[in-house]
Amino acid sequence: MNTIGSAAESVREPARSPGLIERAITSCLPLWPQLADGRATLINLSENHTFRIDGPEGQRHILRLHRPGYHTRDAIRSELDWLQALRAEGGMPVPRPLPGNDGQFIQQVSASGISERFAVLFAFEEGSEPQVHDRLEPLFETLGGYAARNHLHAAGYESADVVRPRWDESVLDPDGIWGDWRKAPGADAVRDVLDRLDTRLRSDLAAYGKGRERFGLIHADMRLANLLVDGERVALIDFDDCGFGWFAYDFAAAVSFIDDQDVLPGLKAAWLRGYARHRALAPEDIAAMDTLVLMRRMLLLAWTGTHAETDLARSQAHLAQLTAELGEAYLNQ
Structure with missing residues (x-):
């Protein structure tokens, strides 16, 4: 049955x-x-x-x-x-x-x-999802290596008919792929900061550009929830969001919902160590990570507005306020 x-x-x-x-x-x-x-x-x-x-x-x-x-x-x-x-x-x-x-x-x-x-x-893949209280730096080193290997493969991937979404500045639009951040819970209270952040992110991303060395096919959701750890083996799952975006965006996705914590610098350093073993990043790519982390935050803010029925969205009641605080710090750099 x-x-x-x-x-x-x-x-x-x-x-x-x-x-x-x-x-x-x-x-x-x-x-x-x-x-x-x-x-x-x-x-x-x-x-x-x-x-x-x-x-x-x-x-x-x-x-x-x-x-x-x-x-x-x-x-x-x-x-x-x-x-x-x-x-x-x-x-x-x-x-x-x-x-x-x-x-x-x-x-x-x-x-x-x-x-x-x-x-x-x-x-079926054996393993369990890592938790935020686990030792995350070794996992982020593995994640960085996986991201680099994916990007190397994507650079030579021969498939002219790839049809996948774009994870670029268009995610900030009112008709963005995950919704409109302007309609997210709590966004009205911090709208001025978020509007200024939106403008700054678009400007910084335009200056960064979309050259082949920094923009291509990516996983786009390479966060802890999409890892399965089974002893020494770490599987990378859930490619449902894979699409075209900045390679450094895979780091931004990796720190979803933990990018406001004190562990962030250590996780970033670990991710970069793992990445560097397989593929080089230019200083401009590393500098763009902060921009992409904020873009990811705005995208997640939009997502909470269109996925209010999920436990994850319900757990992020203060996301707009936290995004505004991080955005203000970014704007003042």
Whole structure:
């Protein structure tokens, strides 16, 4: 019997009910031979619903049910193509997509009462997400190395039809990819500072430029929540946001929600050490990291406004105020 675990019952997607998502999962499982009689448990709700599927004999897989309208089929195909190339050509410990009964990696799911959705299945990766109280500098050194290896691979990646989002100054626009930071909780109270920060960030990023040596295909969400640590092995997961952006933005994403803490300088130094083992960064790239950290903050602020139903957004009630404080310091440099 195909069932959905109780974890899903505590999560609400806007204008949907757990019953609708359960119907979608029930429609998904027959599409892959590995998932017969599987039990689905929701493990993450962000842009998509991500489930762990437990089989009757202990086998496990990860099923990603895409949010309607977020990525096109071509965009998902581009992500999976790069993942497979990173594994085969770059030797990276990244997720392995699994084909369905029809040999295709992307399946389309429809069920009564829900919009059509895309679904993708991945092999299960052992490990656990590191916590903020863990010793983070060694992990950030690993992250820096992974980022550099990804960027080196991206520079020579031969795929003219890559369709992925852009993580550039356009994320600050009113119709930015994660929403409008101006409509985020608490933004009105600090609007003057945030408006000035927006203007300054656009100016500094324009001056930095988008040359091939600093702008290309990136993971774009390389934070602690997207690492799985299993002994000495560290896997990098969740390429759902991969797209075109500044290479140094991968550091900005890595320090999401911890960029206001005293550990930041040490984490930055560790990330740079790991990066330098594989790829050189110019002084201008290192200087741009502070700019990109603030751009990421503004992007996350927009995200909290459009994802108010998530636990993560609810935990960031003071994000606008903290962003304004960091922004004021940046403006006064």
